[in-house]
Amino acid sequence: MVKNNRVFDGIYTISILATVGQIVNVSTPQYFQNANYLANKTVKAITVTQNSLSDRFLITLVDTSGTQLLFNTPFRDLLQTSNGNPDQKLRLFRLNNIDLQRSYYTSVIPFGYTITGTIFNINFYI
Amino acid sequence: MLQPIAERTYLVEVNVGALSVQKQVNFQFIPQLEGATIYAIQSFGATQLALSPNGSAVVTTAGLSDLTVTFAVGDNQDYFLVPVADLNSASISGFIRMISDKKLNLTKSFITLQGNANLVANQSVLFQFTYRAR
Numbered sequence: 001m002v003k004n005n006r007v008f009d010g011i012y013t014i015s016i017l018a019t020v021g022q023i024v025n026v027s028t029p030q031y032f033q034n035a036n037y038l039a040n041k042t043v044k045a046i047t048v049t050q051n052s053l054s055d056r057f058l059i060t061l062v063d064t065s066g067t068q069l070l071f072n073t074p075f076r077d078l079l080q081t082s083n084g085n086p087d088q089k090l091r092l093f094r095l096n097n098i099d100l101q102r103s104y105y106t107s108v109i110p111f112g113y114t115i116t117g118t119i120f121n122i123n124f125y126i
Numbered sequence: 127m128l129q130p131i132a133e134r135t136y137l138v139e140v141n142v143g144a145l146s147v148q149k150q151v152n153f154q155f156i157p158q159l160e161g162a163t164i165y166a167i168q169s170f171g172a173t174q175l176a177l178s179p180n181g182s183a184v185v186t187t188a189g190l191s192d193l194t195v196t197f198a199v200g201d202n203q204d205y206f207l208v209p210v211a212d213l214n215s216a217s218i219s220g221f222i223r224m225i226s227d228k229k230l231n232l233t234k235s236f237i238t239l240q241g242n243a244n245l246v247a248n249q250s251v252l253f254q255f256t257y258r259a260r
Contacts, residue, residue: 056176056177058175089222
């Protein structure tokens, strides 16, 4: 354990975009992406950007060997609001070899909810 | 204040079922957490997650105050009647409550309904365990 201040060597951001009118079904894994930029790296912190549905997403991160590192972490626990929220502490991790092809988010949105824009950005601090 | 560096986390759901004061609801067996060393625990309410992964309504922030949780290590109740609201990061300035490294016996751990004024039957409360694998 160390104090809540760490030095980061870089930040890798993934934008989760939705086509207007896209329907998101409950509990269907939505995989992050094919490019595997986080292999052989250690993620030290994670933040996400706020959106109107921030209480309805869960994030699961899996490493390159298939081990679940984070299982159903509530999106909102990683939230850093754009104008700064003094009550929200940066969540610190030591996550090696995250496999973005196996990592995903799920939603608890009522069945058939229609997304109307950008879903969120997720930022990995390495 | 020190905060945990999470190596792994796991979200667990406990459904309160029918309401009655002093009712206890045990945790389910979670294979991933069996024998794991747990060093931080959070609780989540509806402010953090509108619906549970199983589709149940989630206890409100006020409802968390109606609940306590007891965590067992082996047969010993090492953490006895801990207010669930005190594990809710949003209610404690964003902090995560840390515990000394423990191998919790979840099937002998339980929540207790100390009251039910702010609860609704069949709501779920969510716990996130930060742990190291065996």
